[in-house]
Amino acid sequence: MISPLEARVLAAIDDAETINLLTELVRVPSVTAADAESDLQHRCARLLTEAGLDVDLWQLDLDTLRADPRFPGSEAPRTEGYGVVGVTPGEEEPAVVLQGHVDVVPTGDLDKWDERDPWSARITGSTLHGRGACDMKAGVAANIAVVHALRRAGIKLARPLAVHCVVSEEDGGLGAFATMLRGHRGEVAVITEPTSGRVITANAGALTFELGVPGRAAHGSTRFEGVSAFEVFLPVYEAIVRLEAERNRDPDPLFRDNPVPYPISVGTVRTGDWASSVPDLLVAEGRLGVKLDEDPAAARAALENRVAEVCAGHPWLRDNPVRVSWPGGQFASGRLPDGHALTEQIRGAVADITGAGAPPVSAAPYGSDLRLYLDVGGIPSLHYGPGDVRFAHAPREQVDLPEVLDVARALVLLVLRRCGVRR
Incomplete structure (x- = not known):
């Protein structure tokens, strides 16, 4: 049940302001490791400062992070990166952390996007379109909307709230790793990744692999004198398909709605350098799903x-x-301990906002920053955020705006109930 004080803070969420904020965020082409990623971090730092938070904006020491044996890996060439953490006033450890990443994946074929513009943040009806709209600038906007509503309502929290904005989630989690090594902590964390209306308490891991398959070059007219790297790759690929089936037998019950929770996929295949030559090398890159635990x-x-x-x-x-x-x-897998209070607290907050009952609890088949907050930071964490993950990384990525606003309201309730209010 929503209390009068909670109702007052909920009324302080400015729907138009939140949608305008999301529009601004999506219009920044913050592809992982691009200059715009750093620009957006500075913008987030300003937004948190305007909301009255004490902000730590720092440049990542990339050499030190890469030298750490726990370094989570990265793929995009990077020369700089920034971390951003805002904390409401108070001396105690934050009672809640709201976390989101600002980087997005590349746009792909522009012809797949309306008007060839993935950064338009175009709104049709109640849907906002654009790269990063779902994954996960909608979650970042919801997090920031929470602190602006608290400030607008004149609320002073009894225990601090922290908002973390990180980079490089899409290629390994460098930003979250740096935030944990910086010493930022909290009692619990909600990572507002798109969860399709569910509360995600665990996710599988994902490891990037590369296969180098050798062949022997020959003229195409005498191909039998050579060995095609493409042809000898085929039995390797077939064995990988069989391995995937074996690894997905009897998965954890949290994956009951997912037919393949630990996928193995080959994403790129490169071979040959001349049409009439037998290729002497094939390079295949892919991702290997890591089981829970x-x-x-x-x-x-x-x-x-x-x-x-x-x-x-x-x-x-x-x-x-x-x-x-x-x-x-x-990406290693990650799991919130069974029975942790955070699960029912966020489910209760969502039910109070939507009136549709508590959302289901499940696991996700992809890697994320969750395992870094759990394993490196020791922070009990889960995912709950706006968006349908099926639109993430896809052409015409989109997010439902009423869902963004509902998530912001549910987060307000969670924060008020965990942090308390100073009387």
């Missing part, structure tokens, strides 16, 4: 062993084995 080293070994088995039984690969390497992002 599985050591990433065990997941790597599963793929490496399967590839080695194929090579051992193949007449060419036996003496010319496939090279397996692990560049880029290395």
Whole structure:
């Protein structure tokens, strides 16, 4: 049940201001490691300062972060990055952290976007379109809307609230890792990734892999004198497909609605440099799903062993084995401890706002910053945020604006109930 004080703060959420903020955020082309990513971090720092928070804006020490044995990996070439943390006044550890990443994936084929403009933040009806609208600038906007509503309502929290804005989530989690190493903490964290109306208390991991498949070059007219790297890759790929099926048998019950919680996908294949030559090298890149609670080293070994088995039984690969390497992002899985109070607290807040009952609890098949807040920071964390993840990374990415506003309101209730109000 919503109290009169809670109703007063909820009334202080300015719907038009929140939508305008989201529009501004989406119009910044903050692709991972692009200059605009840093520009947006400075903009977020100003927004949090305007809301009355004490803001820590710092430049990441990339060399030190990369040298740490716990470094989560990265894929995009990067020369700079910034961290942003805002905290409401108070001496105690923040009772709640609201976290979101400002970086987005590249736009892909512009012809797939209306008017060839993925940064338009165009609104049709109740839907806002644009790269990052769903993943996850809607969540960032909801987080910032919370602190502006608190300020507008004249609320002084009994215990602090923190808002974290991070970079580089899309390629490994460098920004979250840096924030944890900076010493920023909290009792609990809500990461406002798009959750399709669910509360996500766990997610699988994802490890980027690369396969180097050797062949032997020859003229295309005498191809039988060579060994096509493309052809010898086929049994390797078929073995990977079988491995995926094996690894997805009897998944954790949290994945009951997901048919393939631990996907293995090959995202890029490059081979050959001349149409009439037999290719002597194929390079395939992909992602390996990590099971809940599985050591990433065990997941790597599963793929490496399967590839080695194929090579051992193949007449060419036996003496010319496939090279397996692990560049880029290395996302371990993460899980909020079973029965943690945060789960029911956010579900109760959502139910009070929507009137539709408590949202279901499940797990997500993708990696995120969750495991860094849990494992490096020791902060019990979950995902709850606006957007349908099926639109993330897709052409014509979009988010439902009433959902953004409902999430902001649910977060207001969570913050008031966990942080308390100074009388």
